[in-house]
Amino acid sequence: MEISNNLNKLLKELPSNVKLIAVSKTKPNQDILEAYHAGQKVFGENKVQELVSKYEQLPKDIEWHLIGHLQRNKVKYIAGFIELIHAVDSLKLLKAINKEAVKNNRLINCLLQIHIASEETKFGLSIEEVAGLLKSEEFTQLNNIRITGLMGMATFTEDVSLIRNEFKTLVKLHKDLKNDYFIDNPEFKEISLGMSNDYNIAIEEGSNMVRIGSLIFGERN
Ligand SMILES: *Cc1c(COP(=O)(O)O)cnc(C)c1O
Secondary structure (H helix, E strand, O other), X not given: OHHHHHHHHHHHHOOXXXXXXXXXXXXXXXXXXXXXXXXXXXXXXXXXXXXXXXXXXXXXOOEEEEOOOOOHHHHHHHOOOOOEEEEEOOHHHHHHHHHHHHHOOOOEEEEEEEOOOOOOOOOOEOHHHHHHHHHOHHHHOOOOEEEEEEEEOOOOOOOHHHHXXXXXXXXXXXXXXXXXXXXXXXXXXXXXXXXXOOHHHHHHHOOOEEEEOHHHHOOOO
């Protein structure tokens, strides 16, 4: 009851252009099924092994997103079914995804993760690196991946103006890249920004994809 109540409350609040990724990492299948039966069909996980095991056990019309860091040697486990990979942060990884996509005869949607936080530890490409990647000859030869947008994570802080500025940076970058590299490509449209604590700010700044876990499923241990 609790999970479906949380979900419905959240869905009522979200603008219709914003897609909700219910982040179910560490949560049992039973919790996911409660959200599923309340109408949620899109779930996000951050670990490959957990994602694969949930994919195998749960209804096949669930749309699975990988939101966490992905290692090249693990792409093969998810390439057959993944709907969107949020955290692509190198050309090497994109090439690995493309290779597995070819084997599975699929086109795999990816977001480029951009480093917007002031913390050192977060993954992601810098603004210079993303331009270099999109310009490269190697990138243009990857026919089985599709870059559908950008993803970012703000600094873990109480400082709302810092978070807001980081989100602004990503939304501006999305606009610039769209003009420079994707002008004839309507598929480059996703801005994956915002989690339980900052999704309101993210939406105000232009996010159209929020990744929310604890607000739906409760705190993780
Ligand atoms: C865990 C996680 C989330 C969701 O976090 P909550 O604070 O529980 O909403 C979103 N994005 C990523 C990349 C995550 O790893």
